[in-house]
Amino acid sequence: MYTPTLNTRRLILRKFNENDLEAFYDIFSDKEVNHFLPWFPLKNLDEAKSFYQERYASIYQKKQRYAYAICLKENNTPIGYINIDLDESHDLGYGLKKEYWHQGIISEAVKAIIQQAQKEGLNYLTATHDIKNIHSGHVMKKSGMHYCYSYKEHWMPKNIPVIFRMYQISLDGKKRIYQKYWNQYEHFIEENI
Known part of the structure; x- marks a missing residue:
């Protein structure tokens, strides 16, 4: 497998590499960027290197194909990331430096990643967001x-209750609806979403 x-039109989606460490740190250390994400902001370049090894370098050695740096074409420097987990959820996740919001x-x-996933035969994708986001x-x-539905989860490691919307x-x-969160957590359907 490969990535x-x-x-x-404006972007290059590519693998992160060790030369991206400072840009990687800028993305994953910003408190606002990482506020709604399941990890705490990184504190230094050593943490960034470990996080890169754990979440990207190790994935690139496996069958995972959807772990991208988002770069502007003008300089090919990462300003964000986009991923699809290849577990049963096919969960789509992303983050972007706030100056590009x-x-x-x-x-x-x-x-672009949805088109690639469809081309390569994934059947569906899910994505969740905190209702405050x-x-x-x-x-x-x-x-x-x-x-599809909303559910309440006690989110770790941040140790806070969060209501998520599942798309x-x-x-x-x-037609199918991914049921894991529905079955696992207190859930409900919101009107007019």
Whole structure:
């Protein structure tokens, strides 16, 4: 398996590498960028190197194909990331440096990774967002994902209660709803999402 480089109008989606460590640190150390994510902001370059090894370098040696740095074409320097987990959830996740927020960059990257996943035969993708992170929900909707349900989870390692909205997109035309979070947590369906 491999992680093919993807190009969009403004972006290059490619593997992170060790030369990206400072840019990687800038993304994963920012408190605002990482506020709604399941890890604490990184404190130094040593933590960044360990996090890179754990979450990216090790994945690139496995069958995972969807772990990308988001780079602008003008300089090919990472400004964010986008991933799809290849467990049963096929969970889509992303993050972006705040100076690039509200420019459609994440939506552009999401559309490219969805096309690649469909081309390579994934049947569906899911994505979740904290209900307080409304902008992430807008990205999911704009990318063709549909709201399925909400659920309450005690989120670790941050040790806080969070209500998540779960979105999904079918890539093979079959109707299905990923049920794990529905079955595992207190859940409900919100109106007018």
